[in-house]
Amino acid sequence: MDEKIAKQVLEDVSGAVGLEEGTEGIRKILRFVCRFEPVPLHDLSRAVMIPVPVVSAVRRELEKRNICSRKSGIVLTQKGKMLLQAIGIYSSKLPELRLEYSVPEWLGPVAKRFRSIQELRPAPDFTLDQSHVDSETSALRSAYLYEHDALDGRDLIFLGDDDLTSLAVCLLSSEYDLNIGTITVVDVDTRILRFILKSARSIGVEVNTIECDLRQGLPRNLEGRYDVFFTDPPYTINGLRLFASCGVQALRPISGRPVFLSFGSKSPNETIEAYKVISDNGLAVQEVIPAFNRYVGNQIHAGASNMIRCSTTDTSKSVPPSEMEFIYTASQKKGTD
Secondary structure, X not given: OOHHHHHHHHHHHHHHHOOOOHHHHHHHHHHHHHHHOOEOHHHHHHHHOOOHHHHHXXXXXXXXXXXXXXXXXXXXXXXXXXXXXXXXXXXXXOOOOOOOOOXXXXXXXXXXXXXXXXXXXXXXXXXXXXXXXXXHHHHHHHHHHHHOOXXXXXXXXXXXXXXXXXXXXXXXXXXXXXOEOOEEEEEOOHHHHHHHHHHHHHHOOOOEEEEOOHHHOOOHHHOOOEOXXXXXXXXXXXXXXXXXXXXXXXXXXXOOOEEEEEEOOOOHHHHHHHHHHHHHOOEEEEEEEEEEEEEOOOHHHOOEEEEEEEEEOOOOXXXXXXXXXXXXXXXXXXXXX
């Protein structure tokens, strides 16, 4: 196969799927399969940071053209290998470079205690884009906050907390005798709030819980009262916009306040929009860790989302959405029916 034909195949597959990443996205998918075949679909989705349904559609198109097949995962056919060789990609024995956070031994007791708590938590409400992270992620989140000076003497606010990250922070505080300020959890789901309140008291830590639908606005008595905010918002750009703006509103207006946003990978156009939301609210991105958060659910994004650590600036200001209707994924789907 010559280079021109190979590139045309990439264009045809990209066009058939309507892939925003274009031919580069197809190339990235094929290259990863070439390196690590057989590759499970969800592993491939996480690696290339393209949602599972889209990668699945690409796989079908590649199979139609006899570029890939399935054999305990996705593998290249002989034609697929020839296509990649035509554009300069050959299989190699170079191992994958992994820069992921792992749970250190000293954090094990926190993860273990959290696991016993999370077994009793309420089931996720998918209409609210709820999807629970695993116990290791919860423990890592608490340690990550501590590592970046978000716990000692800090007043924290969690906007939405079906993941129970506030409880992981409580456990870390209890295990290592940390001096945390106040912890406040704002959520629309009263089941979550009751569970957090009861569990925190069993740990011996006080957590303030407030029932609130942020679409109605952040309660006035919460404005400008906190040092840190953490949120794992709805999957939509509008959801990120609403929760980020409410978080900024809740912080004391001082530059350098720590902000933690957990948000899934998006298409290139949506990624620009997501980071514009962050910029519009005057937040400076300090670090992005791909697939930091691992979920029991959230299969659209292969059970993972990114940790985006930011800080406030002198220009930080709350910029809420212009409309509040399509915040959750389910409401967006209804809007397109």
